[in-house]
Amino acid sequence: MATILDSVDQRTQLVGENRLELLIFQLHTSQLFAINVFKVKEVVKLPKLNLLPGSHPNICGVANIRGSSIPVIDLRQAIGMRHFDDDKDSNIIITEYNRSVQAFMVGQVMNIVNLTWADIQPPPKHVGRNNYLTAITKLNRDGVDRLVSIIDVEKVLAEIIDYDIQISEDVLDTTIVNHFHGRKVLIVDDSSTARAQIRDTLGQLGLDVIEASDGLKALNLLKEWCNEGKNVNDEILMMFTDAEMPEMDGYKLTHEIRNDPRMSDLHIALNTSLSGSFNEAMVKKVGCNRFISKFQPDLLVQVVQDRLREVLEGTSTTA
Known part of the structure; x- marks a missing residue:
């Protein structure tokens, strides 16, 4: 599974050309979801998880990946879908956001697609403000256009880890x-x-x-x-x-x-x-x-x- 991202470092040339690559996956439904490849470090089969008593309900445990303990977030549950009990076909997408590493438990990981930002559209207004999407796009599979929902991972993380906006006193320049x-x-x-x-x-x-x-x-x-x-x-x-x-x-x-x-x-x-x-x-x-x-x-x-x-x-x- 990890080989799907073997050439990710070579893909940085797309940045600046108004292009992106998305990692497409499912959450144990037929619906397609995506996140940007540049935020993905690795994709692996769901390993055995160690439970964390008292942790946020969307954190399903901690995975030990080559000696590193990585918190695993149930992405399906985090975006408001019902928890899926059967984990046998699950994978984890290991990502790096805001200088921290975490993994998201998902279902089947499909493939990587190369798009232009012109192919990406904002979420429809009727979905409301509480949605977990930053954008949507469409992919043609077997002659049928399929909607792909691009996850607002920063919103997911902010609901698990409260962001602190406190400014250190020694940072403020009182003269200006x-x-x-x-x-x-x-x-x-x-x-x-x-x-x-x-x-x-x-x-x-x-x-x-x-x-x-x-x-x-x-x-x-x-x-x-x-x-x-x-x-x-x-x-x-x-x-x-x-x-x-x-x-x-x-x-x-x-x-x-x-x-x-x-x-x-x-x-x-x-x-x-x-x-x-x-x-x-x-x-x-x-x-x-x-x-x-x-x-x-x-x-x-x-x-x-x-x-x-x-x-x-x-x-x-x-x-």
């Missing part, structure tokens, strides 16, 4: 903190949970937040300001963008901004749960100013403070 009031930042992320984490953290500084759920919406907003004769740096202090989003990913968004002279100097931080050296390489390639492996409240604050100092001092830097 009052200058945040009245300033705005733009957050671009398809996960409502990820946007809330940034919004709740920066809101403590008095910053106002403008949100966009994908790169295209953000780009259209910025272009609208430019077309109205506004300076984007007067409208917002900076922009935080996720890497992977429907319609337009964060790399493509940054590329488009850098190639529009009306807003090419916008300060941009890539804020993503995707990990690995390829992200830092892509940051330099497309011209982001900062890279943040989310979610780190203190680092978020340091980044906006650094940017505010640049503005107050009338300087600008690009990493």
Whole structure:
């Protein structure tokens, strides 16, 4: 099973070309689900699990994988489906999000598909705010279009591990903190949970937040300001963008901004749960100013403070 991901490191070339690869799986139903391959470390058959008394009900145990203890989350139960008692055909998908490793128990793991972000659409509005999807897509199997639901893993994890937005006292720069009031930042992320984490953290500084759920919406907003004769740096202090989003990913968004002279100097931080050296390489390639492996409240604050100092001092830097 692990061989399905043997060439995952070679797939990083897709990033920045507005392409992605999805790992397709089932949750003991005919419905298809997916997560981004870049977040997947390995797929293995469900091993024997050690129970954790008192743990969150969605954690079904701990797996020992080559000497490492990895918590295993029942993904079916975590997204609101009834628990499935027969585990004989189950697998676990080992992932890395936000600098932590965890596994998700699923049913059959199907294959990897290569798509463009143009193939990815936001969830239908009628599914409501409490859904666990960041996007949907369709795959043609045997001449039939099949709907694929792309899981909002960050929301699943946030409901198991409460995220802490507390800012360390020694991080705050009291000489400039009052200058945040009245300033705005733009957050671009398809996960409502990820946007809330940034919004709740920066809101403590008095910053106002403008949100966009994908790169295209953000780009259209910025272009609208430019077309109205506004300076984007007067409208917002900076922009935080996720890497992977429907319609337009964060790399493509940054590329488009850098190639529009009306807003090419916008300060941009890539804020993503995707990990690995390829992200830092892509940051330099497309011209982001900062890279943040989310979610780190203190680092978020340091980044906006650094940017505010640049503005107050009338300087600008690009990493």
